[in-house]
Amino acid sequence: MISVPLLKQSIKANGVAWLLVTLATSIMLGILIFVLGNIQSNEIRDSLKDSFIKSELEAQFKSGAIDGFVIVYDTIYQLYPEIKNTYDQVTNLSNVAVLTYDQLKNQFNHPNPKEGAIQIILNNTPDEDKPLATFILTSVLTYYETNNPTQNELTQFISKLVIDLIINNMEEEVPEETRAVVKSISQQIIEIYSKNNELTIENMQTIARLYIENSFYDQLGTPNEQTDKMLEVFGYDTIYELLEAFGYNKTTVNGIASSGIIQYISYINNGMEHDLAKSEITKSLFSQMPEDVAESLTELGDMNIDHLVVGTIFYKMAGLLLPIVYVITTANSLIAGQVDSGSLAFVLSTPTKRRKVTITQMIYLIGSLICMYIIIGVVSFIATMLVKDKTFSITYQDLLKLNVGALITVIAISGICFLASAWFNRSKYSVGVGGGLSMFFLVSTILGLFGSSTIPEALRIKAMNFFNYTTIITLFDSEKILSGGTYIYGLLILLGIAIITYIIGIIRFDKKDLPL
Amino acid sequence: MNAVDIKINHITKDYGQNRGVFDLNFELRRGEIFGFVGTNGSGKTTTIRQIMGFIKPNNGHIDIRGLDAYKDATETKKFIGYVPGEISFPDLPTGISFIKSQAEFLKLKDLSYANELIKIFQIDLRANPRKMSKGMKQKTAVIAALMNDADILLLDEPTTGLDPLMRKLFLEVLEKEKAKGKTILISSNIFEEIEALCDRVALIKDGKIIDIAVMEEIRNPIKREYKIEFNNKDDFEKFKLENIEIVRIKEEQNQVIVKINKEEYNSFFKTLTKYNLKFINENKYNLEKYFKEKFNRLERDGENHD
Known part of the structure; x- marks a missing residue:
């Protein structure tokens, strides 16, 4: 059901971007955990708490x-x-x-x-x-x-x-x-x-x-x-x-x-x-x-800097940025970019079904994201291992959940970008819609943080919580993963979004006219 | 008559504002080179894309050796080679890797014909295909289309960007392909390069076929035109009385243009020996003239209708 030469092409064309994004994100996370493990991050919280x-x-x-x-x-x-x-x-x-x-x-x-x-x-x-x-x-x-x-x-x-x-x-x-x-x-x-x-x-x-x-x-x-x-x-x-x-x-x-x-x-x-x-x-x-x-004092006393910085700021924002950029450019270049430039004509002038093209590209995109998060996950484990005796307070099990959650989130976003790429014949529309939505989601998450319950009430800007309802990244509830609570439904919805967008994208590409 | 490879059955693809193709109905016979001539935007590429199954006609259908061009697009690709009108290669490091990748798509193990073509075209495929000159891209795309030895070749303006020498080389390669029994559709907006090569040429304008010319009839017409100028007025006047079909007369230059049937050549030249000629010249008939005549006639008809 997949085309090996097309898969090879996709790997050759997007491999470098994948590698750079994976390395940059892994290193960022590694350093973050290392720093948190060494600066006694809870001192910050304690001094904050003291002044309160x-x-x-x-x-x-x-x-x-x-x-x-x-x-x-x-x-x-x-x-x-x-x-x-x-x-x-x-x-x-x-x-x-x-x-x-x-x-x-x-x-x-x-x-x-x-x-x-x-x-x-x-x-x-x-x-x-x-x-x-x-x-x-x-x-x-x-x-x-x-x-x-x-x-x-x-x-x-x-x-x-x-x-x-x-x-x-x-x-x-x-x-x-x-x-x-x-x-x-x-x-x-x-x-x-x-x-x-x-x-x-x-x-x-x-x-x-x-x-x-x-x-x-x-x-x-x-x-x-x-x-x-x-x-x-x-x-x-x-x-x-x-x-x-x-x-x-x-x-x-x-x-x-x-x-x-x-x-x-x-x-x-x-x-x-x-x-x-x-x-x-x-x-x-x-x-x-x-x-x-x-x-309020109890809440502040319970606040965990590691949870905030790693669980929310990294896995839901900073650490999502580069993978999302990768998803936006790659999803576009896998289909719409090749239709727009016309290079897909060479693939489709061979006995290769359109569906085989879309499925191959989907597998490349999802597969590359899975590999990316496996590496990010391994790096997070190693970094945690290095600082474990110190004060870093996130367990391996929670790290695993965070990585899986972030992966599912990125896959859902990749589905949206893939759909845009399969839907439009022009790169500018594909990137405009797919990339625009993805970036909107990310920026909303960042704005929503200031109103979310992750931030202690004393620092919270309640009105900003509105933004948490305008982004699908909210469905990845890293805070619940770390502090307990049901997070599974959100992830299932994200998976549902991914499945639906990929299926619609594949069907649309089967049926539309291609200017090749 | 040869079997039909591609039958285009009254297809219409309407993009609005008079763009698209309208009720096209023609066929490609096995083993012929079919030329497709028209200005930019006349609908050549739209037609070829429908044959390739990339776009679906609003009406009508295209039959390729018993398969539907759109529904069975994957099946038909097993015996179709295609050179797109606008060439852009996948993001691969070299031309060689592109050719190899295409061979993988085609499940083609034997690259000897590809290598032969590379030699013929004298092309260095170590370059990055995206940075190639237009001519190099064209050659690379042609190699990719031909290397599979496909029975049917669809070539969308394959000669643009080629220098005259290369164009000649390329046309020779197509001649060889034809000799192998390939069916070839070649589109162009230049009459000259097509008329030497093609068996039949269709002229398309505003999405409609104006006419399909049979090149044999143009190359060997039943009647040929000759322009004759006489040295003196007497001969000129005398000649006018001969039983020969005169198309046009230019009195002041003592010129006539005559049309001679094949069977009358001998008697015609015998007659000429009696006259003192300044020169005699054959007015060669070609595709352009043919279509011009067709065009004028159409327009006259149009006016008459009005």
């Missing part, structure tokens, strides 16, 4: 710091009037009490100036205030009597007393931690208020900021959903281990929190809305993504 994670962590620090700041600020804002009132009341009472005490003791030699002072003052106090006033007066005067304090010491005592009153005034069910926070904040408020007799918004912001700055790192230990997920993804037991692994310490973490809050305050003071200011400050590389942050 850091960006994310810092965004989370800032976000947490701002949330904390807002809560503390609100608390201050609410506490302030109460503290102010209590403080004023206590101060007034204590001033009067001390004055009365001193008078009773020094001028009247009162035997019990404390009780006396209390009685005098209570007499002038409305009934409803009497219990509180009694308590305050007793406390202040007991302290005053026993310790004979300086003015400063007395002020401090009063501050403490005010704080105690505030804390005692709180609801029963308020937890201990909150009481501690309130206590700490109240101290600050009173300190400033006692000096300045007022508390500005700036004062409140400063108090809240300093509070968060000092406590942020320690508070990270408090369990929460987001950190738990991150710990799970990266395999650390505590947040502090994780922070240490990425080079953070208390000072840096608190510094990041502080810078976030300072930014936030300046935004807010300039009239920005809370939500906008917060999102502006906590933008991370992930934050624009709708998916769960942890998911």
Whole structure:
């Protein structure tokens, strides 16, 4: 069914191109595997991953710091009037009490100036205030009597007393931690208020900021959903281990929190809305993504540079380019080129059936591609063998599948070029249609890569995924071959395309008029 | 009459705009050299391609020794040699490798005739066939067509590109082929090279056969024309009274053109001895004249019809 002399002619005419393409592609692949095996390709990924994670962590620090700041600020804002009132009341009472005490003791030699002072003052106090006033007066005067304090010491005592009153005034069910926070904040408020007799918004912001700055790192230990997920993804037991692994310490973490809050305050003071200011400050590389942050991080963690570079960039793009160029020129020269030039007249003026011509040329074309990929495959095996102990992570079995997949893809493309070559009598149409389509497929694959799931979501341009639907090379799913999944149907469709195009080409050539 | 090798039965291949061939109907008899003359684009190549089975006629069919030219194209190639009108060789390194490759296609083991032809044509086949001069390509293609000793040869303008010497050599080779009993179709747009060689010549114009001339009748016509000029007016006047068919008279030069039947040669020349002649000259009849006459007649008929 094949013509030996024609096969010989085809080999002689296209052998050099075949050899060059095979060598160039094999060498390209060999070098690629060798390089990947030696540069520890996953270091690239890891450093990429690191910067993503850091960006994310810092965004989370800032976000947490701002949330904390807002809560503390609100608390201050609410506490302030109460503290102010209590403080004023206590101060007034204590001033009067001390004055009365001193008078009773020094001028009247009162035997019990404390009780006396209390009685005098209570007499002038409305009934409803009497219990509180009694308590305050007793406390202040007991302290005053026993310790004979300086003015400063007395002020401090009063501050403490005010704080105690505030804390005692709180609801029963308020937890201990909150009481501690309130206590700490109240101290600050009173300190400033006692000096300045007022508390500005700036004062409140400063108090809240300093509070968060000092406590942020320690508070990270408090369990929460987001950190738990991150710990799970990266395999650390505590947040502090994780922070240490990425080079953070208390000072840096608190510094990041502080810078976030300072930014936030300046935004807010300039009239920005809370939500906008917060999102502006906590933008991370992930934050624009709708998916769960942890998911994205997992994906990035799973990304394999070897899979991306060898499986996709080489076997679906760079490594397909030369074989496709070979297919375009060879498919044309096997039929249309010879019809166009007229040289096929010499073959067809011998007892050689047209079908024998097309089948011979088909066998040459497919056979040469099979040989090409056998050599490319052997080179990929040898290169892998040379770097196997290192970090190259693709198995021989997967390499075999990749080679077979790429071969089937190129054969499908060769079918399209063959059909064009058998259909048209002019080279320019054959190359224009066959070559044009093939190149379109290849370029679409390259454009589609940027939108494909092979690229980590963080780097992906979703709209570009459209191009994956305009190329038959998509049917060769190298990513699934490497990472698991069904890839067989795509390859079967490619085989189907090859079978159909070759058959149509052969039939068409049998029937058409030949200008020979 | 010889057997018919190729019978072209009312074939039409219409490419539109009056291009193509229309209702061609003729035959090639075994052992004859059939000339096919026409201007470029008149349909010679289209006809030959249909005989080769490369293109399928819209109507009609071609019968080659009982086989259909299109359907049985592979079978007919067993006894057909072909020189295409436009020669382009496969991508092979040398002319020799081309000849060898063709021999393989033909399953031809014995290359002695090919070698003989190479000698006759004095061609160096070590050159790359794609870089050969037009003449060399022509010779190489002819060798490839003849080396199989095919019974029928279809030669599409095989002499273009050959120098006069080579053309003569080539025509001699064809004579030899004819002597072997080959049937040969040769197309050309030059009358002269064909008329010496062919048994019959068809003139094709705008895809239609104008006429098929039998060369024997042109070479040995029943009546021959002679142009006679007399030295003096008296003889001229006297001669006009003889019982001889006069075609044309030129009074001022004392010239007549006469037509003489084969059987009358003797009496005609006897008569001439009586006259004082300045010269006598045979007006040779040839293919070109034949077709010109045919053409004029056709056009006159056409006008009459209108």
